[in-house]
Amino acid sequence: MEHDVEAEHLVKRFGEHTAVRDVSLRVPAGSVLGLLGPNGAGKTTTVRMLATLVEPDSGTARVAGLDVVADARRVRRHIGLTGQYATVDGLLTGRQNLVLLGRLLRLGRRGAARRAAELLERFQLTQAADRPVGTYSGGMRRRLDLATCLIGEPRVIFLDEPTTGLDPTSRVLLWQTIREQVAAGTTILLTTQYLEEADQLSDHIVVIDRGRVIAEGTPDQLKDSVGREQVEIRLADPGHAETAAAVLRRQGGEPALEQGGRRVTATLSGNLPMISRVTADLAEAGVAVTEVTLRRPSLDEVFFQLTGATAQSTGPAPRKEQA
Amino acid sequence: MSRTAPIPDDGPLLRLAHAVHDGFVLAGRHLTHLGRTPEKIVTGTLTPAVIAVALGYLFDGVVTVGAVPDYTAFIMPGVLAQVALYGIGTTALGVVADLDNGITDRFRSLPISRSSVLVGHTLADLVVTAVNLVLVALVGFAIGWRIDAPAAHVLAALGLLLLFGYAMLWVGVLLGLALRTPDTVNSVSGLVLVVFSFLSTSFIPVEALPSGVAQVAAWNPVTALVTAVRDLLGGPGGVVAADPPLPVEHPLPVLFAAVALVLVVAVPIGTRAHHRAAAR
Ligand SMILES: Nc1ncnc2c1ncn2[C@@H]1O[C@H](COP(=O)(O)OP(=O)(O)OP(=O)(O)O)[C@@H](O)[C@H]1O
Ligand SMILES: [Mg+2]
Numbered sequence: 001m002e003h004d005v006e007a008e009h010l011v012k013r014f015g016e017h018t019a020v021r022d023v024s025l026r027v028p029a030g031s032v033l034g035l036l037g038p039n040g041a042g043k044t045t046t047v048r049m050l051a052t053l054v055e056p057d058s059g060t061a062r063v064a065g066l067d068v069v070a071d072a073r074r075v076r077r078h079i080g081l082t083g084q085y086a087t088v089d090g091l092l093t094g095r096q097n098l099v100l101l102g103r104l105l106r107l108g109r110r111g112a113a114r115r116a117a118e119l120l121e122r123f124q125l126t127q128a129a130d131r132p133v134g135t136y137s138g139g140m141r142r143r144l145d146l147a148t149c150l151i152g153e154p155r156v157i158f159l160d161e162p163t164t165g166l167d168p169t170s171r172v173l174l175w176q177t178i179r180e181q182v183a184a185g186t187t188i189l190l191t192t193q194y195l196e197e198a199d200q201l202s203d204h205i206v207v208i209d210r211g212r213v214i215a216e217g218t219p220d221q222l223k224d225s226v227g228r229e230q231v232e233i234r235l236a237d238p239g240h241a242e243t244a245a246a247v248l249r250r251q252g253g254e255p256a257l258e259q260g261g262r263r264v265t266a267t268l269s270g271n272l273p274m275i276s277r278v279t280a281d282l283a284e285a286g287v288a289v290t291e292v293t294l295r296r297p298s299l300d301e302v303f304f305q306l307t308g309a310t311a312q313s314t315g316p317a318p319r320k321e322q323a
Numbered sequence: 324m325s326r327t328a329p330i331p332d333d334g335p336l337l338r339l340a341h342a343v344h345d346g347f348v349l350a351g352r353h354l355t356h357l358g359r360t361p362e363k364i365v366t367g368t369l370t371p372a373v374i375a376v377a378l379g380y381l382f383d384g385v386v387t388v389g390a391v392p393d394y395t396a397f398i399m400p401g402v403l404a405q406v407a408l409y410g411i412g413t414t415a416l417g418v419v420a421d422l423d424n425g426i427t428d429r430f431r432s433l434p435i436s437r438s439s440v441l442v443g444h445t446l447a448d449l450v451v452t453a454v455n456l457v458l459v460a461l462v463g464f465a466i467g468w469r470i471d472a473p474a475a476h477v478l479a480a481l482g483l484l485l486l487f488g489y490a491m492l493w494v495g496v497l498l499g500l501a502l503r504t505p506d507t508v509n510s511v512s513g514l515v516l517v518v519f520s521f522l523s524t525s526f527i528p529v530e531a532l533p534s535g536v537a538q539v540a541a542w543n544p545v546t547a548l549v550t551a552v553r554d555l556l557g558g559p560g561g562v563v564a565a566d567p568p569l570p571v572e573h574p575l576p577v578l579f580a581a582v583a584l585v586l587v588v589a590v591p592i593g594t595r596a597h598h599r600a601a602a603r
Contacts, residue, residue, distance in 0.1 A: 014603070051432050054602045076434040087425035091356045103348045104433050106341070132359070148429070 002029045003062075004156050004187035005050060010059035012045050019045040020056075021211035027156075027189055027204070032182055034202030035191040038307050042211040043191040044084050047158050050189065051081045064155050080149030084160040084191075086141050087148070090134035094125050094144050097133060098151060105152040112151075119147040123177070139170035146177060157181065159190040163197060175200060195303050209307045222302050230295045231278065233264045236288035244289075247281045342436040349430075349443025353417070354450060367413060367455040370516070371405040372462045374398075378526060380466040399463045400480075400552035401525025404545050406455045407488035408519055412512030414448045414495030418597070419505055427601050438594045445492040452488040456481065472557040480555040483578065487548045490582045493589035500596045519545050529571055541568035544581035550574035 005027035012020040020042040027033040037043050048054045050061055052072040061068045064078035081087070088097045095116050102112025120129045123143040128136060133144060142162065149157055162178070163171045178201055182188060192198050198205050199219045207215040207222070215222060231253070233244055241261030248255040251274060253266030268274055275294050282289055357363060379395035379402070421427055421444070430440050460468075470477060495512070502508050520526075522536070523545035529537050540546055551574040570577040 048428075053428055053431055073434055076432055079432060081429065081432040083425045083428050085425040087429040089352065089424075089426050091359055092352065096352075096355060100348065100352055101429070101433070104345055104430075104435050 003027060004029045004065075005033070005061070005063050005189055007046070007050065007061040008059055010046065010049055010056045010061060012042075012049060012054065013057050018211055020049070023059075023206075023208060023211070023213055025206045025213070025216070027187055029187050030182070030185050031203040032178075032188045032190065032201050034198035034205045035189060035208065036193075036195070036198050036205055036303065037191075037208040039193075040210075041208045043208065044160055046208070047081075047160050047189065047191060051079055051158050052076055053081075077152075078155040080152065080154035080157045082145045082149045082157075082159045082162055084164070086145060088133050088141065088144050091132055093130050093132055094120060094136070094140075095129040097144065098148060101148050102151050107151070115151055119150060123147045124173075138165050139167065142166055142170070142174065143177075146174065150181070154186070156187045156189070159188065161191055161193065163192070163194065171197075207303065207306055215302075215306050223296050225302070229268060229274075231266050231268050231275065232291075232293045232295070233278075233282070233289055234291040235262055235264065236290050238262050240287040243285050244282060244287050247278060247285060247287070250281065251278060338436065342439050342442070345435045345439035346442035346446055349439055350446035350450070351443075353444060353447030357447070357451065363413075364451060364454055364458075367406065367409050367451060368458045368462070370409065371402045371455075371459045374405065375402045375459065375462050376466060379463070379468065395463070395466060395468050396556075397528075397553070398526050399460075399468050400549045400556065401520065401523070401545075402459060402463065403456055403484055403552065404487070404523075404525060404549050405516065405520050406459050407452060407484055407491055407548070408516045408545070409455070410448055410452045410488050410491045411495040411498060411515055412508060413451060414445060414492040415499035415502070415508045415512055416505055417444055417448065418496055418499035419503060419508055422499075422503070422597075422600055431598075431601055437598055438590075441496055441594060441597055445489065445496065448492050448495075449485060449489050452492075453481075453485060456484055456488075470556050472555060476555040476557070480552045483548060483551055483555070486582055487544070487578065490585040490589070493586060493593055496593040496597070497589050500593065500600055503600075519543060523549060524571065525549050529568060538568070541570050542577075544578060546570055547574040547578040547581065551578055 003026045005025070007023060007025050010020055010023045011018070023042065023046050025033065025035070035043050035046065045054070049056045050063055050068060052063075052068050052075050055069050063075045066075045066078075068075050088094075089100070092100065098116035098119055099109075099112045102115050103109065105112075107115055116129075117126075120126045123146065125140060125143060125147070128140060133141060136144065142165070146159070146162060149159075159178070163174050166174065175197070178188065178190070188201075190197075190201065202219060205216060205219055205222055206213055215225065217225065231248065233248075235241060235244060238261030241257050241264055244264045245255040245257065248264065248266040248268070251266075251268050253268045255264050255266040257264055268278075272294075275292065279289070279292060375398070378398050383394045418441075421440075427440070472480075498512060498515075499508055502511060523540050523543040524532075525545060529541055529546070532540055547570045550571050554574070
């Protein structure tokens, strides 16, 4: 398989502090990789190394088949970058920003103007095109940011937290644009703090924490790696709670009684066959059930489980088990 | 659409052409900024204009400095040299502001030459210097300054001021990269302006200075600039000493040498330092 991004054991230190300890990743051409990690994990630093903005202290990376250090200049012809912090000029208008970058990408004065008009239209910025970007809302700015990195029709796009600070509508709009871009064959590496975003957009996810890769796989594989489903049983009669708990315990779970015995939950493995055994046992024991639900772990739970294990006191507290 | 064929590498000449093109495009960005904040131009004219009025208008005729007959005509080249020196601070502040801006990352992710960002910046600031020179000259005319020289000489004088001014902009690049905060840039560039301007023959003829100071002032590149501009504009040189110091007698070679030295040192060091500063 052709890979548009290949990083091997990247390391980056800032003085005493090691921002990236050991990150290796591969992004197949035309796919989306989500780089996930808590604050300070090294996401931005990794992206900046891949986008030729900082040189790794050790390790190698190739983007579009070219080495990011030795061939940095040529790599830049194939990439588009949207940094974590707005990378547009607030004193220029949206159109001027796009034309400026278009001209630097050698589209010519006319070509740049045409491309700018096209992108403004596509990102619903035509109305605001001739206002200084300083007057834009956060969402408009982010859209412009994304538009600017598409000017040169790059083969690989790096998006560092593209939707941070956006309202749900703008976020969905941006997701849609990103999907269109993927459909057109672009390779995308995006970092995000939103698990749902990674889940929605990525073909493959790499989770990093404290500068190291701690897990990777498809969103489904990651959920499976946590491995267990949450079973939730609602009882018509709280008096049956102990019986229901005993049924779940026989399947290997550690049931918890909630809402005064109206609800019994447990984490179990075994998918649907397990659930049918549970319901059969409950019926046999004469427990009246109003609802049985089976929920896969959310990516959030995967994330907390993974990073909680390495973060100890500094990381986000693992979210309490909830129904 | 995104499967681009490999692009062959550009030859050195094409690369130079691209670098110049990109420099001009980026200069356009800064000039657009100025269009939105025209007050930035005015600030560059304030100090020199005040000096021109204070010394050339208020003091003229009250104090006699050395053997200078027309003091206003004597100091105006020095006042214009201050405009050129003021550019140090302008560029330094601009460089500091851009480093903290995400747009620097964006430019650096583009396939443009390393130097074009700073070339664009300094070209735009050179336009500011030129506008300021004209504005301050107008203030000079308003307080009675008259030029008695052919147009070609006036243009040559402007050329020298711009040449020196451009070198100062690169000094500003280094200053901005070394200091990294607007406050320190402001105070240091203010100090540089005062020291280089007053420790020269801008306002006092060389023979009127105490001998130790006179040596320093004579070799200050501002003296070479001011003397050359005075010669071109036909103003009073104030040179009565039988044996003037070399930079006063032959200002042009000294001026060109100083400008060349500054550019040869500051351009590569500035470009590299800027690259390193932005790569953090
Ligand atoms: N230029 C720098 N100088 C010193 N330390 C830095 C620099 N850039 C990043 N770091 C440190 O490296 C670590 C990783 O930073 P990085 O910005 O890559 O994290 P991140 O995963 O992008 O975090 P966030 O989610 O907050 O954006 C952090 O501890 C950060 O403080
Ligand atoms: Mg970050």
